Amino acid sequence: MDEDVKRILYVQTTGTEQPERSATVFFLAASGAAMDMEVGIFFTQLGPTLLQRGVPETLRVRKGGVTLGHFIEQARDIGVKFYVCQPSLELTELKLQDLIEGVEMIGGAAFNNMALEADQVICF
C-alpha cells in the first residue's frame, strides 16, 4: 500500500427508488480519482440496485437528462472501484452475477478495514 496516496471511501445507501440521489456518488468519486486518489464506493442497503444489469442504461438521474450509465462509466474509466456486500444483495434479492461487470464482493470485516485505512469515509 502506497502511504503517500490519499484514499476516500464512499458509501451509497440509496438505489433506483431515488434516481435523484444516484449520480452524485459517481461523479464525486470520479473527481477524487482524477486527483490521483484511490477511491472506492461501497454499495449497501438499497445501493446495489444501481449496479443491476439494465439499470445504468435506463435510469435517468433527472427527467430528460443523461442516464446513470454515463456517470458509472466515467467513474469506472478513471479507476474508481465498486464493492458490494452479501447481506445487501440478499436485501435487494440480487446476486453478484446480476450486477454489471467489475463489482467486487466484500464482507463487513473488509469494509471496516477499508474504512479505517481510508483518509475519509463519505456516506450517501
Next chain:
Amino acid sequence: MIAAIASTLDCRGLLCPLPIIRLSKAVKTVDVGAVIEMLATDPGSVPDMEAFEHQTGHKILERSEAKGTFRFLVQRTK
C-alpha cells in the same frame, strides 16, 4: 519564463467533474515539465483547479478570466 504550451485542453461548456477528469488524463499524456493550457467555463473549475493542484502537486503557472472563459496553464511536475 513559462515553457511552451504542449497542448490545449478545451473544456468550455463542460460541467463538473469533466474538466478535472479530462485534465487528469491529459496530464498523463505529456512529459514531466510540460505545460497544458486548459480552458473552462464552469465557475466551479476555479476552486476545483486549486484543489487539483493541492492534491496532485501539478502546478498552476497562470490563471486568467476573460468573457466568462477561465484559462489555466498547468505544468506536470511528476
